[in-house]
Amino acid sequence: MKPFADLLERLLYTQGRNAKIALLADYFATRPDPERGYALAAIAGKLDFPGAKPAVLRALVATRADPELFALSYDYVGDLAEAIALIWPKAEVESPPELPSVVDQLRRTPREAIPALIATWLDASDVSTRIALIKLITGGLRVGASLRLAKLALAQRFGVEVDAIEEIWHGLLPPYPTLFDWLERRTARPDPGTTPVFRPPMLAHPIEDTDRAGLDWSAYRAEWKWDGIRVQLVATPGGKRLYSRGADDISASFPEILAAMEFNAVLDGELLVIRDGVVAPFADLQQRLNRKIVSAKARAEYPVAVRLYDMLFDGAADLRGLPFDQRRARLEAWFAATTPARMDISPQIDFETEADLAGLRASARDDGIEGLMLKAAASPYLAGRPKGYWWKWKRDPLSLDCVLMYAQRGHGRRSSFYSDYTFGVWTEEGRLVPIGKAYSGYTDAELLVLDKWIRSHTTATYGPVREVEPGIVLEIGFDAAQRSSRHKSGIALRFPRILRLRLDKPVAEADRLETATRLIGAAAV
Template identity: 70%
Template sequence: MTPFAELLERLVFTPGRLAKLALLRDYFTHTPDPDRGFALAAIAGDLSFTAAKPAMIRELVTARVDPTLFAWSYDYVGDLAETAALIWPGSRAGTAPRLSDVVSILSDTPKAALPAVVADWLDMCDASERLALLKLITGGLRVGASARLAKIALGEMAGVPADDIEEVWHGLQPPYGPLFDWLSGRAPKPDAAGAPVFRPTMLAHPLEETDAAALDWSAYRAEWKWDGIRVQLVATPQGRRLYTRTAEDISHGFPEILAAMEFHGVLDGELLVMRDGEVAPFADLQQRLNRKSPGPKMLKDFPAGVRLYDILFDGDEDLRALSFDDRRARLEAWFAHHQPARMDLSALIPFTAQADLAELRFGARAASIEGLMLKRGDSAYLAGRPKGPWWKWKRAPLTIDAVLMYAQRGHGRRSSIYSDYTFGLWREDGVLVPVGKAYSGITDQELAFIDRWVRAHTTSRFGPVREVEKGLVLEIAFDAAQRSNRHKSGVALRFPRISRIRTDKPAAEADRLDSLIARIPAGGPAKGEALVEEGD
């Protein structure tokens, strides 16, 4: 655990991307197998231990430390693993276990015996090693190093493109022996050999005004940016899978889509709820997400479908190197031949100039569409987010001036800062009611300002949450509003974020709830779930 603990600690305190890459390269170069493979899995979020839960950690600590002291410490630190690592009483002579041994024992030890094993490890470790161990158990390292950054470091170590690593990644399992054998020159590149694995997705850049001004619009093709979630459909002789654009396997939640995948290939599209060919609001799709086993009523009331954008593989033939125009022709021919159930094609939008699309984009909100996609006709399907081939031209966000009501500390580097905010609007009777939560969109300086304001204007505390004086106005940007019977206000916002702090505006002059409700399209169904952002 010691080298892994040192890596995590140095990553936390190293701000620069290039410096983090150097740390990762050095670790992967000098750490033996299988430890480096398990470290890679931990950074990538591919390790989980069903028997080891955060509740077990809490029980271990409160058995050794006064529960009130632990509760106050946890409230201040804001992170369970960090609190437990710092407050654990002393240590005894011993050697911290190897990372691979920890993974093996956590996976194989019966649940009833695990607390004694973990307590013994904590006794043998110093604070840094304890933190690494507990982060491993609870998941979510939060050290500023993503799976993508780790793959880039591996590529630099071995002299291969990170995209080549992405290509084989989803056919491997920790500790990635075949991957390291290939990178070390001991074996050929791993081959998924027909397995239904995820292929790296091509993403788009937001189109800013400066980009639009320099664009050769005649080189691009336009499509609607549908308001669902981006998915990849993979069907091979070895199985069928439905993945999100972040490679999460959601096959179990959409059995009707898997049943319709009676083909061999890899397709790119948008998962939507569709009724009689019409796209339902995103809130309807939200009813289906994160459900492991939808029942007959759910399948009937919220029928899922896929609007297809692209074709990556036709059978075993890899089409990604072809131009978008050629892939589109192949997709249209493929669709005409297979006519798959629960799928249709996302239509191309004819246009002659930017002004044509600008007018369509302006009306996108009324049609419950997020905006437009622009794709160069000669663009290959490239992994990641290359700037230039694809653009997303989303409709302009809506804004409201809302009043800060509650604040809570964040996690990781924000664990001691009030960074998660609940905001509200005024009802006609003068009561302030919450309409959403936000924690993004502001700079570190603005974050520090709000943190100081919260501490100076707290009126009540509810565990980790502080209620504040109704005196600070925040301008909130959001993509859409939806009626919601789950919220006291009757409204839920899509992807709310803070656009600026309105110190110039008195709280009494913040927006009214009825003005927000008036923006919701008439006849929109009320839904019980809050809205979340997923998609490119």
């Protein structure tokens, strides 16, 4: 565990992206199998130990430290692994376990014996190793090292294209022996064959004023940007899967889509709730997300469908190298011949000038649409976000001036700062009701201002959460407002972020609930 602990510690305190990649590359090149494979799996979030959840660790630390003292320490530190590691009695003899041994023993040990096993490891480890051990067990590394960075590190160190790793990734299993055999030139690249693996999606860049000024509009095709979730439908002789854009297998949540995938193709599209041909608000789709078991009632109330954008494979034929126009023609011909249930094709928009599209974009919110997509007619389907091929021209965000109500510490490098903020608006009776939560959009300088103010204006604490007196106004940007029975305000904001601190504005002049209510379904202003 010690080399893995050293890696996590160095990643946590290393700021530069290239420097993090170099650290990961060195680790993967110098550590043996299967240690490096399990480290990669930990970064990928592919290790799960059902008998060693955070509640087990909290109960365990209560046997070695005063529970009240630990609660105070955890509240101050803001990170479970760090709080346990610091309060745990000092090791008399340091003899930490090896990473592969930890994984193997956690998988083989009966659930009731796991707390004692973890205690043995903590007793034999220094503070940094304890932190790494607990983060490994709970799956919350939070050291600023994403799976994408790890793949870039592997590509850089072993001299391969990162897209070549992406192409086979979802057919591999920890601790990835076939991956490292290929990277070190002992075997050929693993072939996923007919396994229904995820292919890296092509993404769009937000289009700025300077980009639009130099654009040859005749070279692009326009489509609506639908307000659902991007999905990839993979159906092969080896099986079928429905993946989210982030490569999560969401097949179980949408069995009716899986049942409709009676074909041999890989398709790119948008998952939506559609009733009588009309796209429902994103809030309706949220009722179906992250559910392992979906009732017949939920399927009837929130009927889902996929609006298709692109075609990556037609049978065994890889179409990704073809220009967009040719892939679109193949998709339309395939759809006409196949007519799969619960699917249609996203229509293209006829236009001649930028002004034509600008007018359509302005009305997008009225129709429950996020905005426009622009795709170069000649563009191949490339993994990642290559600039110049695909652009997204989203509708302007809505905004409200809200009052800061609650704050909580962040994670990773923000674990010492109050960086997660719950904000609210005024009711007619003069009460504040929460309407959303945000933890992005502010600068480091603004974070310091907010953190200092929160510490000196706390009125109550609820575990790790601080309630503060109404004194700070935040301008909140968001994509849409929707009704929500889970919020006291009755409203939830979609993708809220902090646009700026309104230190110039008295809290009494912040927006009211009636203003927020009017924004449900409203057009951008």
